[in-house]
Every structure is written in structure tokens, then in C-alpha cells.
Amino acid sequence: MENMGEWEQRSLINELTQGRELTRQLQACLHAPPSSNQTPELLVLKIQASYEKALLMLNSNTSLSIDQPQSSDLAIRMSESPPSPRSEDSDRDFKEPDKKRKALPRWAQQVRVTPGTALEEPLDDGFSWRKYGQKDILGAKYPRGYYRCSLRNVQGCLARKQVQRSDEDPTVFEITYRGTHTCNLASRVMHQEQQGSSNQQSQKHSQDLVLSFRRELEVITRDLDIGDQTFPNYPSSMANIKVENNLVFSPPVVGNNHFAENLSSPATSSRMNSDCLLGSVDFPNSEPQQLAGIYQTAASSTNSPTVGFDFPFGGADQFHPNFTFDNNGFFS
DNA sequence: ATAATTTGACCAAG
DNA sequence: CTTGGTCAAATTAT
Numbered sequence: 001m002e003n004m005g006e007w008e009q010r011s012l013i014n015e016l017t018q019g020r021e022l023t024r025q026l027q028a029c030l031h032a033p034p035s036s037n038q039t040p041e042l043l044v045l046k047i048q049a050s051y052e053k054a055l056l057m058l059n060s061n062t063s064l065s066i067d068q069p070q071s072s073d074l075a076i077r078m079s080e081s082p083p084s085p086r087s088e089d090s091d092r093d094f095k096e097p098d099k100k101r102k103a104l105p106r107w108a109q110q111v112r113v114t115p116g117t118a119l120e121e122p123l124d125d126g127f128s129w130r131k132y133g134q135k136d137i138l139g140a141k142y143p144r145g146y147y148r149c150s151l152r153n154v155q156g157c158l159a160r161k162q163v164q165r166s167d168e169d170p171t172v173f174e175i176t177y178r179g180t181h182t183c184n185l186a187s188r189v190m191h192q193e194q195q196g197s198s199n200q201q202s203q204k205h206s207q208d209l210v211l212s213f214r215r216e217l218e219v220i221t222r223d224l225d226i227g228d229q230t231f232p233n234y235p236s237s238m239a240n241i242k243v244e245n246n247l248v249f250s251p252p253v254v255g256n257n258h259f260a261e262n263l264s265s266p267a268t269s270s271r272m273n274s275d276c277l278l279g280s281v282d283f284p285n286s287e288p289q290q291l292a293g294i295y296q297t298a299a300s301s302t303n304s305p306t307v308g309f310d311f312p313f314g315g316a317d318q319f320h321p322n323f324t325f326d327n328n329g330f331f332s
Numbered sequence: 333a334t335a336a337t338t339t340g341a342c343c344a345a346g
Numbered sequence: 347c348t349t350g351g352t353c354a355a356a357t358t359a360t
Contacts, residue, residue, distance in 0.1 A: 131337055133352055146351065150336090162351090338357070346349085 127181060129161060141167045149183060157183035 129147035136143045142165035149157040158179040166172035 130335095132354095134338075135350060135352090138349060144350085148352095160351095334360080336357100336359070339355090340353105341355100342351105342353075344349100344351090346347100 127159065127183075137164065139167075140164060142170075149181060151183035155183040157181055159183075 128150040130150040130152075131145055131147050133146035134143050135146070144162055144164040147161045147163065149159040151157045159181040160178050162174075162176040162178075164174045164176070166174060
């Protein structure tokens with residue numbers, strides 16, 4: 001805990017708080033389980049995620065094996081070497097020659113699309129992203145897509161992500177997140193879940209997602225560099241860096257990212273489905289993919305090999321990995 | 333009309 | 347030099 005950065009500490013607190021909150025939800029869930037069997041399990045998953053993460057943070061200097069047979073399909077394991085030594089770090093945002101380059105907090109996860117699951121399901125965690133670039137990566141078969149939070153201009157949200165399709169397994173997408181969400185979408189997540197009793201449609205939708213999610217959930221932590229650091233180049237006025245617990249949330253307002261290559265059309269996703277799932281909100285995106293395997297990468301600036309992991313269920317404070325499929329060509 | 337994406341150019345880092 | 351990340355104009359979608 002000593003060499004823990006402020007950011008990590010906050011994350012830790014958030015995790016624990018979240019875990020507590022989730023537990024409460026779970027309790028409520030157990031007492032009044034109308035019809036959804038999914039929710040309790042989901043909650044368990046999330047709780048586990050929270051606690052695992054918290055533990056990892058606390059033990060960031062020791063080698064902690066988080067291997068632990070999770071409830072159903074969840075498996076967490078670590079791996080140490082990134083798939084390829086790509087130098088994915090260059091933020092041109094820091095141009096100051098004096099300042100040594102700060103690495104944005106960065107964590108990655110891999111998402112596998114399982115053939116056989118509904119490919120029309122938008123799998124999104126509630127953030128809306130805007131693509132701002134695409135690049136062919138050396139050695140990679142598929143180009144990498146660059147996205148940033150679409151609320152960037154409005155709220156100065158710095159979050160970015162990269163989506164890279166796996167070379168061999170086109171069903172796998174590596175998503176690297178960097179930066180933290182400072183937009184108010186960042187915190188809305190968890191709480192909608194418990195009160196989503198009115199909207200049946202979206203609830204069902206959520207369940208579907210949960211189902212596909214549970215199918216083969218796999219989380220692997222990997223080491224990356226995550227730096228505790230702040231936001232270098234944004235008018236501090238815009239970036240409310242303060243990130244508290246997810247106690248406040250505003251109704252999701254954004255949502256767009258349409259697109260459906262040659263696959264099924266976005267047809268079904270025209271409704272505003274803003275209920276949450278997995279601790280995230282689901283948006284009318286039409287991205288042909290499913291989640292089946294996720295693994296995450298994260299590490300602290302310390303030199304410990306492996307460190308944290310996160311879930312797409314809003315595992316970490318305000319980070320909500322989002323997944324957006326970018327329609328890169330299938331050709332190199 | 334506006335908003336999002338595409339795509340080549342540009343730039344920094346290695 | 348090469349490579350990855352971002353910008354921004356042009357294009358496409360809404």
C-alpha cells in the first residue's frame with residue numbers, strides 16, 4: 001500500500017465500495033427474485049471482480065495468484081508477455097520536451113466473438129466512442145482502430161481505446177483502453193441495474209447479453225504499463241478528474257455507433273435501450289460481435305509483473321471498457 | 333442540414 | 347530510417 005499511487009488507492013476504495021454495494025444488491029436480489037436468474041449470478045461475478053481487483057491492488061508487489069475457479073465460465077489468469085512487442089505508447093498529447101512522457105493508465109482486454117451467438121447484439125458498456133483513426137499495424141493482419149470518447153469535446157473526456165482484431169483468431173478483439181472517462185457517463189452504470197424493473201424490453205435485452213456473456217467468459221490479466229497520472233493537457237476546468245463512487249449517475253444520453261458491415265443490419269437496434277447490463281449500459285450500437293473471452297491488461301507503474309484486472313462490468317472506478325467493433329477490412 | 337467515419341498526411345518516438 | 351498515434355479534410359451516414 002505504500003507504493004501505491006493515489007490513483008490506485010482511489011481505485012481500491014472504489015472497488016471495495018462497489019463490492020459492498022453489489023453485495024447489497026445481491027442480497028436484495030435474493031430476497032425478491034422474480035424471474036431473472038441471471039442477475040444474481042451477474043452480481044456475484046461483479047462482486048468477485050471487484051474483490052479480486054482490490055486484492056490485486058493490495059498485493060501488487062507480491063505475486064498473487066488470482067487463479068480461482070469462478071462460478072461458471074469465468075476464469076481469470078495471468079499472463080506476462082504481451083502478444084507482440086508493439087510500442088503502443090505514444091501520446092502526442094505530451095509535447096513538452098521537459099516532461100517525460102507520462103503513460104496514461106492503460107489496460108487491455110480481449111474480447112472474443114463467439115460464432116453462434118447473436119451477432120446483432122450490440123455489446124457496449126455505455127460509452128460512446130468516436131473513431132478518429134485507423135492504422136495498419138506491423139505484423140498484424142488487421143488494422144487497428146482508434147477511438148476516443150465522443151464526449152470529449154463536450155466534457156473533455158479523455159478516454160480512448162484501440163481495437164485490434166486478433167491476427168489468427170478473427171473472433172478475438174484486443175481492446176486497449178487508455179485514459180479515464182471523465183464524462184458523466186462514467187458513473188451512471190451500476191445503479192440502474194437495480195431499478196430496471198420497469199423496462200421489460202431492455203431488461204430482456206440485457207439478459208440476452210448476459211447470456212452470451214456467460215457463455216465463455218475468460219479474463220486474463222496481463223501486464224501493461226499503467227501509470228498513475230493525471231491529465232496532462234486538458235484544461236482542468238473541463239476534466240473533472242474527480243471520480244467518486246458510482247453513486248450518481250445520469251441517464252445515458254448518448255448512443256450511436258451504427259454499423260453493420262455485411263452482416264445483419266442494425267435493424268433491431270433502433271430502440272433506445274438504455275438499461276444496463278453487466279454494470280454497463282447498453283446502447284443501440286450494431287456491432288457484430290459477442291463477448292466471450294475477455295482479458296484485461298493492466299499494471300501499475302511499479303515493476304510488478306502483473307497487477308490489476310478489470311471487467312467490462314465497470315470493475316474499476318470510472319473505467320468502463322467499451323467495445324466497439326470497427327469495420328476494418330478483413331483483408332490486410 | 334449535421335454528425336460520424338474514412339483515409340492519407342503528419343508527427344513523435346524508437 | 348520505420349512504426350504507431352493523431353489530425354483533419356473528404357466522404358458517407360443520419
